[in-house]
Amino acid sequence: MATLIPILYIVAFSLFIYGLMGLTGPKTAVRGNHIAAVGMVVAVVATLLMPGTHNWLLIILGLVLGTLLGVPSARQVKMTAMPQMVALFNGVGGGAVALIAWSEFRMTAGFTDEPAYVVIASLFAAIIGSVSFWGSLIAFGKLQEILPGRPMGLGKAQQVVNAVLLIGAVVCAVMAGMGGASELWIIGLLLVAAVLGVMVVLPIGGADMPVVISLLNALTGLSAAAAGLALDNTAMIVAGMIVGASGSILTNLMAKAMNRSIPAIVAGGFGGGGTLPGAEDGVERTVKSTSAADAAIQMAYASQVIVVPGYGMAVAQAQHAVKDMAKLLEAKGVEVKYAIHPVAGRMPGHMNVLLAEADVPYDALKEMDEVNDEFSRTDVTLVIGANDVTNPAARNDPSSPIHGMPILNVDESKSVIVLKRSMSSGFAGIDNPLFYADRTSMLFGDAKKSVVEVTEELKAL
Structure with a gap:
């Protein structure tokens, strides 16, 4: 036993490391999780084999309770x-x-x-x-x-x-x-x-x-x-x-x-204030609304479309609808890319996880540094529920709380279509000048419903 336990521990943390290596890409992530889980089982077994282990009733009770609480919670939780x-x-x-x-x-x-x-x-x-x-x-x-x-x-x-x-x-x-x-x-x-x-x-x-x-x-x-x-x-x-x-x-x-x-x-960050548009300076601003039909026409005749996902896409569970829309656009000869900001969503890699769930090709997901130069050559950028990570105030307004934060250069696109439920501010609680720009049109409504409507219009073209 004195030899077996160290061997089991070596096997366990070897599986931890190998499993972690699998998390570097969506195609191997599931397998990596399974491998790491096997490693944890091996580690638990090794611990239970240690001399002096007793109170088996409490140990078994803890394992059962943990399983009953953990498994249903993990399986039933929504991606949002x-x-x-x-x-x-x-x-x-x-x-x-x-x-x-x-x-x-x-x-x-x-x-x-x-x-x-x-x-x-x-x-x-x-x-x-x-x-x-x-x-x-x-x-x-x-x-x-x-x-x-x-x-x-x-x-x-x-x-x-x-x-x-x-x-x-x-x-x-x-x-x-x-x-x-x-x-x-x-x-x-x-x-x-x-x-x-x-x-x-x-x-x-x-x-x-x-x-x-x-x-x-x-x-x-x-x-x-x-x-x-x-x-x-x-x-x-x-x-x-x-x-x-x-x-x-x-x-x-x-x-x-x-x-x-x-x-x-x-020390205390910005965010979550939920200020109303224009409340900071009292200036009234107007936005241009668009329709699913107009959005479909713009994208159908574009050479390149960049999709910028945000938390709004997660809330609406629109990732599969986005994939279907992109598939139609690609069939029409339009190149579709996805611009991923490092802090889009509510946790690290949130957008990557959602899009990988919808089987979006990994090479279509472009990190901020990789895609920012592409916006000036992009005909249409479709912003789906993203706010703070596309806010040009971070680049142009020294008085903004997010000034200096690297953003996606969405405002450099020839045309921008923003999908949002309303004009409410993002999680940083500040207004976004992008919404009032001359090149920007707003498509209001639930993101999934809006994308489905655009997809139907694309089919009719």
């Missing part, structure tokens, strides 16, 4: 709700790590006679795990619109309060780690870290939420790795470091894509 599901599942991982640290404190009589690295790793896992759990719950609430998406903070006092909470958590950790300390210290640590998690995420605006989800995911991974170090569990160390490292890299890439630093995002 996937970001909040990711946030919730990620938070559960952080919460589990925090409880493990508390359990270790109790089982070792307050870390009495425990090596220093075990104490430090356990307390680090407790703080980060609790922050991740409660922060993820707030992110879930914002994404689910249980909580307002706008920043909710204490203004200039916010960072002072966060610093005090962090110092308080560290003080509790020091007292809890001195050996034989009262259990109240570890409970205080978890509570203070919980408040810190809430206070860190509440002031972050909705437009920054994709970055926040990625950051919280990285924190959960790091806390799991620390817990694995304390428990001498190889699988937890490796899996946690993989999640922590990949999450950190993704967070950094997404922050750069928004031209914002991670500290600036954590």
Whole structure:
């Protein structure tokens, strides 16, 4: 058994890494998930084989309850709700790590006679795990619109309060780690870290939420790795470091894509205000409305059409209708591309996932840097429920909250057709001058219904 368990752990984290490699493309993503899931099963089996494992009734009960809660939730969740599901599942991982640290404190009589690295790793896992759990719950609430998406903070006092909470958590950790300390210290640590998690995420605006989800995911991974170090569990160390490292890299890439630093995002971001068009300067603006028939004619006689998907496409579940429309256009000799902004949607890769679900060819999905030069040569750009990532104020208006954020250069197209339900602002809560531009026409209504109507008009041409 002493030889079998390390071998199983090596097999497990080898499958983790191989499965992660499969997530680099939609064609291999499903297989990659299955491979990583097999690795997790192997890791669980190896852990259960460790000497001293007991309380089998509680273990089996936990596995059954987790399966009954997790499988139906994952299978029934809609693609529009996937970001909040990711946030919730990620938070559960952080919460589990925090409880493990508390359990270790109790089982070792307050870390009495425990090596220093075990104490430090356990307390680090407790703080980060609790922050991740409660922060993820707030992110879930914002994404689910249980909580307002706008920043909710204490203004200039916010960072002072966060610093005090962090110092308080560290003080509790020091007292809890001195050996034989009262259990109240570890409970205080978890509570203070919980408040810190809430206070860190509440002031972050909705437009920054994709970055926040990625950051919280990285924190959960790091806390799991620390817990694995304390428990001498190889699988937890490796899996946690993989999640922590990949999450950190993704967070950094997404922050750069928004031209914002991670500290600036954590300090309180823009977004979610929901301001009315023209409310900022009192100027009345007019838009040009179009019809499905006019949109179909424009695209049918175009050489190139670029589709820009946003959260509105996800809400309407319009990805399959978009694929059908693109297929008709390609049959008429029109080249169709998809412009994907790194933070479009509510989580990293949200638009890629939706379009891959509709079997859109991967080579048709163009990243921002790759496609931005194409807009000036594009006859028609079809914007489906995207707002902030196409807002030219980010490029032209120094007073705009999103100024400096790289955007898709949609306004350089010869013609722009925007599909929206209404003139409401995007998740950043600011108006979009693109909607009032001379080259822009608005097609109001449900995105899926509008795309289907355009497709029917294309068939009639």
